[in-house]
Amino acid sequence: MLAAVGVASQEELYAEIPETVRLRAPLDLPAGISESELFAELRRLAGANSPAGAMVSFLGAGAYDHYVPAVVDAITGRSEFATAYTPYQPERSQGVLQSIFEYQTAICELTGLPVANASMYDAGTALAEAVMIAVTQTGRKRVLVSRGVHPEYRQVLATETAGLALEIAEAACDDGVTAAALRAADTAAVVLQQPNFFGGLEDMATAARAAHDAGALFIAVVDPIALGILAPPGDYGADIAVGDGQALGNPLNFGGPYLGFMAVGEALVRRLPGRLVGETVDGEGRRGFVLTLQTREQHIRREKATSNICSNHALNALAALVYLSWLGKQGLPELGLLCARKADYLRARLLEIPDVAPYTAGPIVREFALRLPRPAAGIISALAERGYLAGVDAGRFYAGLDDVLVLAVTERRTRAEMDAFAGALADELATPGADRG
Amino acid sequence: MASTIYERSRPGRRAFSLPPCDVPERRLEELLPETLRRRAPARLPEVSEVQLVRHFTELSTLDYGVDTGPYPLGSCTMKYNPKxxxxxxxxxxxxxxxxxxxxxxxxxxxxxxxxxxxxxxxxxxxxxxxxxxxxxxxxxxxxxxxxxxxxxxxxxxxxxxxxxxxxxxxxxxxxxxxxxxxxxxxxxxxxxxxxxxxxxxxxxxxxxxxxxxxxxxxxxxxxxxxxxxxxxxxxxxxxxxxxxxxxxxxxxxxxxxxxxxxxxxxxxxxxxxxxxxxxxxxxxxxxxxxxxxxxxxxxxxxxxxxxxxxxxxxxxxxxxxxxxxxxxxxxxxxxxxxxLGGEGLRTASEAAVLNANYVLAGIRDLFDVPYDRRCMHEFVVSAEPLKQYGVKALDVAKRLLDYGVHPPTTYFPLIVPEALMIEPTETESKDELDRVIAAIRAAVDDAARDPELLKTAPHTMPVGRLDEVGAARHPVLRQRCPEDGV
Missing domain, CATH: 3.40.640.10 (Type I PLP-dependent aspartate aminotransferase-like (Major domain))
Known part of the structure; x- marks a missing residue:
């Protein structure tokens, strides 16, 4: 091959790299190993963790331990999907393109909004992009975000828009739901999450009206499983809906990769960031699918693009589509109701424990928050030793809420597990002087 | 073309199974006030598990991955993904x-x-x-x-x-x-x-x-x-x-x-x-x-x-x-x-650079090479010489689909007219590189012999060249639902 190229040595191929920037020492990395050694090393690392299946988990807060059916792995594991890239050649990529089209349709159905993009990185980045749409659309620089929106989503929003000179104002969320009086004047967008970080259910319709009365867009951060039983954003007038699709057939994976979904009203189609797949025909009138409205995108518009995103989380979106197709029209509401019943049951059981009080007092669908008589961090540690992932300590995100525990209940939790957990928590709280927080 | 999963849907079919409810079966109306409840279910597909699997398996057969064959898509480094x-x-x-x-x-x-x-x-x-x-x-x-x-x-x-x-x-x-x-x-x-x-x-x-x-x-x-x-x-x-x-x-x-x-x-x-x-x-x-x-x-x-x-x-x-x-x-x-370790990584880069230079040497006589220097892991040629046949870079790309090779990146970078950007990666063997070279040479041969063959390519795919202009002019971005009457 060297002869065909016309060089005498491999080294000659690098003649154009200045000698001063050539690395002449070997990289300081461990030497390569065989596949069986590699498997053993990764098994050792995996073994140093406690996966959800080895514990009884009530952890949620943006990542949920729903069962992932076998069909999801079977389909997403097909290498034609997994090892392809962005469908730049539509005639040879109809599978990826059609599946994205079907995914977009499913997100439209879930959210009640007419247009969804091909997916984004996660809920936090999708929220940041949604706010950027609102800023461009309204020409305003102020954004009003409820403190009930997941604190990490808000942190991503603040970080990613740091160069855009926005004013990000917070709406109070002191009793588990966002304060009713929203100061939406001169605001580009009002953002609420449904259910919110504490599992509380917001009056989205009233908030949407307040936003629209002030000429602002209303952005709803929503949970796809809860949309089986909760009113969709389209019903209460949301202009943009975003959320995390992890719960739809994607493993926990220590926080990623997940998928951010985004849906908008017709008026915002050309401001959408990211990939969009559309239906079209070939010369013989046969249906086919292509990437479309690409004049919004960076590879054509460069600095005038709606966003810098040049990919999507296609394989995660495929998992979400397969999962939603597995659940189907009947299964999604059934799952939503099952989680709501179990969450309602567990909350009632835990509230029987002396000195445990509700933080989210109203209706819930899967997640809820409790006030404990002691800091949550110590309780979480103590219960971890008993095999429970008890929930998330709200105090890690909210000053003054050190005693608030946020718990999620999926369909995987049995009554027996919940009863035993209630016993363990009661036991822990009854132990005098056991405050190890 | 394949039916969509929505077109395969029939009322009442199901793939899912959920655990039984082992807590009090409170009604949704008790759990949620009416204002918060969803009025009508999302119209998700209703299919059996085997229909679900066959649908997505059919879709997968329409795609081309690194596991399918050479994928010299420039700037994307489509190397083999170890199992x-x-x-x-x-x-x-x-x-x-x-x-x-x-x-x-x-x-x-x-x-x-x-x-x-x-x-x-x-x-x-x-x-x-x-x-x-x-x-x-x-x-x-x-x-x-x-x-x-x-x-x-x-x-x-x-x-x-x-x-x-x-x-x-x-x-x-x-x-x-x-x-x-x-x-x-x-x-x-x-x-x-x-x-x-x-x-x-x-x-x-x-x-x-x-x-x-x-x-x-x-x-x-x-x-x-x-x-x-x-x-x-x-x-x-x-x-x-x-x-x-x-x-x-x-x-x-x-x-x-x-x-x-x-x-x-x-x-x-x-x-x-x-x-x-x-x-x-x-x-x-x-x-x-x-x-x-x-x-x-x-x-x-x-x-x-x-x-x-x-x-x-x-x-x-x-x-x-x-x-x-x-x-x-x-x-x-x-x-x-x-x-791979440090040495393995270096070897990978060396092979990537050698492979790119080998493919360039195999096709450089067919195209303009705008910056005639030693390339690294990828290179860009211009398909301008094919304009004499009325053929563009896009046509070459579409014809390569017929030859079973994933086309290169086209029209990038923007400073090269009719750009074809080729990155073979280190995981292709000499045999595969020769196949890529042969496919490109055959496509250019076709251009000289029968330009229409390229301008109407591909000819062996499940669909022919798709109307992207029409797709953008009248965007259809989700499945039409018969009951919506659109």
């Missing part, structure tokens, strides 16, 4: 970890991330890593936000970022998202940055420069040391778009070239699958002067060998995504680097 990486990423002890479970129950995950951060820093020749960014473009935005924080900490507020005209479109788009202005500089006659233009562009208002090296022409910028010196001299920083790192692993490090911030595309350089468009990962590595600004949390190793997340970083820019990064993708990147 062991899939197996280890699926280990329950890595896959089923909740991001908020106590650190004491995730020590293996933290160790893996901590170790990978150090390996990436060594490969980059820089000091500190964040694994958070989800993609290359996301790494760019993160890097630019770090630049902003760096300048602000020095009481400066420069407004411009210099970008060469060969840059990926994500570069200027990221610059605008980060609140900066784009200052574009042209390439010189050898495909590198025009040093006179650069000198004229640089002043105290320049926050930094973004560069891909080797650049999108597949050429190593010979002036990199001088470029770094002049940018640093006005107080600017250098950002390395790592899309083309596959050319230089273990051979030349961005940090040694003078770059201050580097992103890697794990889905290009470190063999993690592209997934039909994602997920990938875009970790970034920075010089020690920028480490304090990295996103939180940072992983630290205590004296007793335990790992923990450190959120107490007062100068941090914050968070660029929820949780810690695309962990399952990073597991695969870890496995790849561990399997």
């Amino acid at each position: 062991i990486n899939e197996r280890v990423a699926a280990l329950e002890g890595l896959r089923d970890l909740h991001p908020y479970q106590p650190e004491s129950l995730a020590q293996g995950a933290l160790e893996l991330m901590y170790t990978l951060e150090r390996w990436l820093a060594e490969i980059a020749g820089l000091a500190a890593t964040t694994l958070q960014p989800a993609a290359g473009a996301h790494g760019e935005l993160t890097g630019l936000l770090l630049m902003r924080a760096y300048h602000e900490a020095r009481g400066r507020a420069p407004r411009k970022i210099v970008i060469p005209d060969t840059a990926h479109g994500t570069n200027p788009a990221s610059v605008v998202m980060a609140g900066y202005e784009v200052l574009s500089v042209r390439s010189d006659g050898r495909g590198g940055i025009d040093m006179d233009e650069l000198a004229a562009a640089l002043d105290g208002d320049v926050a930094g420069l973004m560069l891909t090296n080797p650049n999108t022409l597949g050429l190593f910028d010979e002036h990199i040391v001088a470029i770094a010196e002049t940018v640093h001299a006005v107080g600017g920083l250098l950002y390395y778009d790592g899309a083309n790192t596959n050319a230089v692993l273990g051979l030349s490090r961005p940090g040694d070239m003078g770059f201050d911030i580097v992103h890697f595309n794990t889905h290009k350089t470190f063999s993690t699958p592209h997934g039909g468009g994602g997920p990938g990962a875009g970790p970034i590595v920075v010089r020690d002067t920028l480490a304090a600004f990295l996103p939180v949390p940072v992983i630290v190793r205590e004296a007793d060998g335990r790992y923990r997340f450190d959120y107490d970083r007062p100068q941090s820019i914050g968070k660029v995504r929820t949780f810690y990064g695309n962990f399952a993708v990073l597991v695969r990147a870890y496995a790849y680097i561990r399997a």
Whole structure:
């Protein structure tokens, strides 16, 4: 091959790299190993963790331990999907393109909004992009975000828009739901999450009206499983809906990769960031699918693009589509109701424990928050030793809420597990002087 | 064409099974007030499990992946994705970890991330890593936000970022998202940055420069040391778009070239699958002067060998995504680097460069070669000579589909007319490279003999050339539902 190229040595191929920037020492990395050694090393690392299946988990807060059916792995594991890239050649990529089209349709159905993009990185980045749409659309620089929106989503929003000179104002969320009086004047967008970080259910319709009365867009951060039983954003007038699709057939994976979904009203189609797949025909009138409205995108518009995103989380979106197709029209509401019943049951059981009080007092669908008589961090540690992932300590995100525990209940939790957990928590709280927080 | 999953739906069919309700069966009306309830169910498909599997299996057969055949898509580094990486990423002890479970129950995950951060820093020749960014473009935005924080900490507020005209479109788009202005500089006659233009562009208002090296022409910028010196001299920083790192692993490090911030595309350089468009990962590595600004949390190793997340970083820019990064993708990147080791990585880059030069030698007589230099891991030719037959780069690409080879990237970089950008990668053997060369030669042969054959290609795909203009003019972005009457 060297002869065909016309060089005498491999080294000659690098003649154009200045000698001063050539690395002449070997990289300081461990030497390569065989596949069986590699498997053993990764098994050792995996073994140093406690996966959800080895514990009884009530952890949620943006990542949920729903069962992932076998069909999801079977389909997403097909290498034609997994090892392809962005469908730049539509005639040879109809599978990826059609599946994205079907995914977009499913997100439209879930959210009640007419247009969804091909997916984004996660809920936090999708929220940041949604706010950027609102800023461009309204020409305003102020954004009003409820403190009930997941604190990490808000942190991503603040970080990613740091160069855009926005004013990000917070709406109070002191009793588990966002304060009713929203100061939406001169605001580009009002953002609420449904259910919110504490599992509380917001009056989205009233908030949407307040936003629209002030000429602002209303952005709803929503949970796809809860949309089986909760009113969709389209019903209460949301202009943009975003959320995390992890719960739809994607493993926990220590926080990623997940998928951010985004849906908008017709008026915002050309401001959408990211990939969009559309239906079209070939010369013989046969249906086919292509990437479309690409004049919004960076590879054509460069600095005038709606966003810098040049990919999507296609394989995660495929998992979400397969999962939603597995659940189907009947299964999604059934799952939503099952989680709501179990969450309602567990909350009632835990509230029987002396000195445990509700933080989210109203209706819930899967997640809820409790006030404990002691800091949550110590309780979480103590219960971890008993095999429970008890929930998330709200105090890690909210000053003054050190005693608030946020718990999620999926369909995987049995009554027996919940009863035993209630016993363990009661036991822990009854132990005098056991405050190890 | 395949039916859609919605067209296969029949009322009452189901694939799902859920555990029985073992708690009191309170009615939805008791649990939720009417104003909060959904009125009508989402019209999701109703199919049996076998229908579901057959539908998506049929769709998969319409696609082309690295496992299907050669995929010389320039700038995308479509190398083979080792199967062991899939197996280890699926280990329950890595896959089923909740991001908020106590650190004491995730020590293996933290160790893996901590170790990978150090390996990436060594490969980059820089000091500190964040694994958070989800993609290359996301790494760019993160890097630019770090630049902003760096300048602000020095009481400066420069407004411009210099970008060469060969840059990926994500570069200027990221610059605008980060609140900066784009200052574009042209390439010189050898495909590198025009040093006179650069000198004229640089002043105290320049926050930094973004560069891909080797650049999108597949050429190593010979002036990199001088470029770094002049940018640093006005107080600017250098950002390395790592899309083309596959050319230089273990051979030349961005940090040694003078770059201050580097992103890697794990889905290009470190063999993690592209997934039909994602997920990938875009970790970034920075010089020690920028480490304090990295996103939180940072992983630290205590004296007793335990790992923990450190959120107490007062100068941090914050968070660029929820949780810690695309962990399952990073597991695969870890496995790849561990399997190859330092020497293996260098060998991979050497083979990638040799393969690109071999394919160029095999087809250079057919095309214009706009910058006739030694290419690195990819190269760009112009299909202008085929205009005499009325044939364009796009037509060549479509004809290659008929020959069973995935086409190259077309019409990029923008400074080369009728560009074909070819990156074979190191994982193709000489036999496959000869197949790619033969397919390209056959397509060009067809152009001379029967141009219509190219202009109407492809001829062997499930669909013919699709009407993209019509798709954009009358967007149909979701399945029409018969009951909506549209």
